[in-house]
Amino acid sequence: MSATSIEPDPGLRPPIWEIHVDKRDEIRRAYYNARPCQPLLKPKEYPLSSSGRRFKSSCSKSKHSGSDAFTVKGFRTWQKVNSGVNCPLLGHIGKSHNSPHQVAVRSCELLMKKAQHIDIVFSRQTSKEIENNRIRLKASIDCIRWLAFQGCAFRENAPGNAKYTSHAVQQEILHILASKVRKVIREEIGDAKFCIIIDEARDESKREQMAIILRYVDRDGFVHERFFDIVHVKNTAALTLKNEICGVLSRHNLLVENMRGQGYDGASNMRASKDEVHVHGFFDQLTSVVNFVGGSCKRQDELQAFQAAEIAHLVSIDELLTGKGANQIGTLQRAGDTRWGSHFHSICSLLRWYGPTRAVVENILKKGT
Numbered sequence: 001m002s003a004t005s006i007e008p009d010p011g012l013r014p015p016i017w018e019i020h021v022d023k024r025d026e027i028r029r030a031y032y033n034a035r036p037c038q039p040l041l042k043p044k045e046y047p048l049s050s051s052g053r054r055f056k057s058s059c060s061k062s063k064h065s066g067s068d069a070f071t072v073k074g075f076r077t078w079q080k081v082n083s084g085v086n087c088p089l090l091g092h093i094g095k096s097h098n099s100p101h102q103v104a105v106r107s108c109e110l111l112m113k114k115a116q117h118i119d120i121v122f123s124r125q126t127s128k129e130i131e132n133n134r135i136r137l138k139a140s141i142d143c144i145r146w147l148a149f150q151g152c153a154f155r156e157n158a159p160g161n162a163k164y165t166s167h168a169v170q171q172e173i174l175h176i177l178a179s180k181v182r183k184v185i186r187e188e189i190g191d192a193k194f195c196i197i198i199d200e201a202r203d204e205s206k207r208e209q210m211a212i213i214l215r216y217v218d219r220d221g222f223v224h225e226r227f228f229d230i231v232h233v234k235n236t237a238a239l240t241l242k243n244e245i246c247g248v249l250s251r252h253n254l255l256v257e258n259m260r261g262q263g264y265d266g267a268s269n270m271r272a273s274k275d276e277v278h279v280h281g282f283f284d285q286l287t288s289v290v291n292f293v294g295g296s297c298k299r300q301d302e303l304q305a306f307q308a309a310e311i312a313h314l315v316s317i318d319e320l321l322t323g324k325g326a327n328q329i330g331t332l333q334r335a336g337d338t339r340w341g342s343h344f345h346s347i348c349s350l351l352r353w354y355g356p357t358r359a360v361v362e363n364i365l366k367k368g369t
Contacts, residue, residue, distance in 0.1 A: 006030050008037040028111055144173050178229075185226045186252050189216050194254070195261030196245065197225070200236055208233050210241060212248055215261070283335065286346060290332045293360050302363065304329050306356035332357065 006027065007013045019027055147154055154170055194216040201209045212229045231244045241264075249256060293299055307329045314320040333349040336342035350357060 006034060008034065010037060025111060028108075032108060032112060140169075141173055141177075144170060145177065148174065148177070182228060182252065185214065185228060186254070188218050188224070188226075189214065189254070190219070191258070192216055192218075193258050193260045195263070196259060197263040198241065198245065199265045201230070208236060210236075210244060212245065283343060286343075286350065287335060289350065289357065289361075290334050290346060293357055294332050294334075299360055299364070300331065303331070303353070303356050303360050306359045307353060310355050 013031075016024055016027070144154065194214050197213040197215060199211045199213070201211050210231045210233045211227065212231065213225055214228045215223070215225045217223050229248050231248060233240055233244055246256065249259075293303055311320065311329070315322060330349065330353065332353065333342070333346045335346040
């Protein structure tokens, strides 16, 4: 049974307690809004009572509500209508505020004022509270974004209980923002090649951190260096850093095979290169060559003379362009013990002046000195 298909004849309607509890108020309102049903029967179709009386259709507009006498069992003792206090109708209506009729009237008024129902009021209050909390949360997120961008301490103030200033809430918001940023960076990289730059850092609590920066070329051909993640490490040993780096790349589906360059900062980790025989031998030979060629003024002058001759030859065959500040004579650079960058520059200087350096070494061998 639904509110759109109610039985017009009250005598044929099912009792309200037989209707599902969640639909009773809806059915009650439908009963209230329905027009009165007055079945017009022929006089002979009305049954006679035990006193020989017959009901007339003109009397069918009487209101019957309240106890079972007016809703279920029916009312037949019409001779008691004028019996004063013993009249069932007067007793039903009553003068008291708590009489069945008065209680039914108030219940009907409350039933029809749906906007004042307690569940509607609570729902309205809850919706307003949710809306206010969302406004406060949005303002807090904007503040956290600005403070994080500026590197400022988190200090907020907001009315009510929803201040969102607890450490856990702020950390959760920062975690969500960081996840979205990493997702965008990962989408920019796609399946392209990339490089990593690793640096060591410490936070305010003196915890050792490892910062991971990705360097890559986007789909439009622009080079980007993005701060990607920061990881707490127990120590700065090479194996520890390797495991953490591989873990971060694996979580974001960045293949190690696509890595085309690595940059690290940290003098203690450079000692790891000595455990690799080939790497150690290469840098050992590089240091020996640089020290041997640039160790004396005579060999340094000889190196610069070969450099001048090579530059003149390359200019004559149009292999080098001339101009102010171009084609300057230089020296081989020594590699430091604490920075990988110095090793790189040392290799570059040897590659640049490889011909003159080789000529110096061969000349020394010819002279037997």
